[in-house]
Amino acid sequence: MTGSILELVRSSVSTSYLQAMKCRLRRLFMNFSKKIFLVIYFSLFVAISQNAWSHKVRMVTTDWAPYYASTLESGGVVAELVQAAFLRGGHESSLSWYSWIRAMRMAKVGSADAVMGAYYSEERAGIYNYSDPIFSVDVGLIALKSLGIDKYGGLRSLDSYIIGVMRGWVYTEEFDTADFLKKQIVVNQVFAVRMLFSKQVDIVAASISVFKHEANLLSNSKGQDIVVLNPLLDSKPLYLMFSKNIPNSLELVKSFNAGMASIRADGTFQKIRDKHGF
Template identity: 30%
Template sequence: MPYLLRTVGLLCWLLVAPASAGEKLRLVADAWPPFTDSTLLNGGLATDLVGTALRRAGYDTEYQQLPWARALNGLGEGRYDVLVNAWYSEDRKKVGLYSTEYLINRVRFIKRSRSSVEYHGLYQLYGRPIAVVRGYAYSPEFDGDEMLEKVPVNSFSMAVRMVLAGRVDLTLEDEYVARFYLSREPQAVRDALEFLPQSLSENSLHILVSLKNPDREAIVAGFNREIAAMKADGSYAEILKRHGL
């Protein structure tokens, strides 16, 4: 009889045990270095932060990289559980549950170190050529201002070269992205450039958990709890450091 009771008790525990136990969450993102990129350490900064927080919350994870549209569509269909790198959008609440922010993306202007350019409003940049990467969206205000002199280029690297050569006064990029690419440039290039102090725009970065996942609220709650704990115990800062940021 005691053996039978123990067996029944074990079966009952298994039935009511948290869904997180042993569950492997399917993480997905597009290639966006240094945040998400399968060629980088632990899949990039954002993937590392997200994966670490979720593992601390009791979940195993696996990461797959896809073009953005396919990643978002797969999340909506329930083929993936967690979109790693989502800016907030009301439309996306139709397919997923947002976490609290875990990173801030700041789009900042970059100038030559000895340049006198200042920025406290876009009107100050009228008449100053600005290199912009074709197809990029920087902010609604900036993108829609027809008084700005925007010079289209094919890449951030090309934009930097044009700033250094004096062909344009400025370029702009997400600060983490810019620092990632500039870290691969010679020291002389890095020394010749600097960020303007004020950001053009700021966007909070979140995970988005598929509404098809029945444990979405528990996943988000666990993630939020562990990200806060990581910031408190220093492990969050350590991850930024090991990614060179």
């Protein structure tokens, strides 16, 4: 009798123990499965997010030496600064060279992510997302010394001259809206230099350094033949213009701005300027 009772107790204990173990193992397996699922899920999420977000930024621009050009080392000072800022923000970037009008059109429709080296205007701000300023250039009016003037007292004092302006450029609001001026549209700065030296225009509105760079490349021109009229039109910041027709455009702007702020803070910005002679 006693033996039967002991067997019954052992059997009950074993059954209860096994059931408890089964429940515990089942809970452990479910918890483990959930953890594995969450690990796999978030790993895939991060991988997909990084693949979608950390893409190579497609930049476009035009030749604009000495600041940036396809013929300059590393694409020029502005190109190297911009690409360093993108890298600091976690993005690689590519840079392709087109006419200025085509470059802006590509970014507008989203076939490029950003245009490098643009001036600001309210009209453009309605089409593109602007970065923080990346560089600054002096813009003014340039004439041959033979014209006999070296300064002007307001834009209306220039209404008798033909002024060459670059197609697709913005200068200042006052200059751009001065309909009383005789403006001759020029394809780019190279043609502007040639037209001034051939006296097809009297004055050219341009970046001072860019004009002088192109003038020095002409064998029949000399730097002393030109004069920059006083006062300058403006000292204008250069920006990146990001397409509004790409995913994460504003996030890309923020990432670039953070990268640019970082390379300014740690001295990389100035080192790149020094490398290119700025």
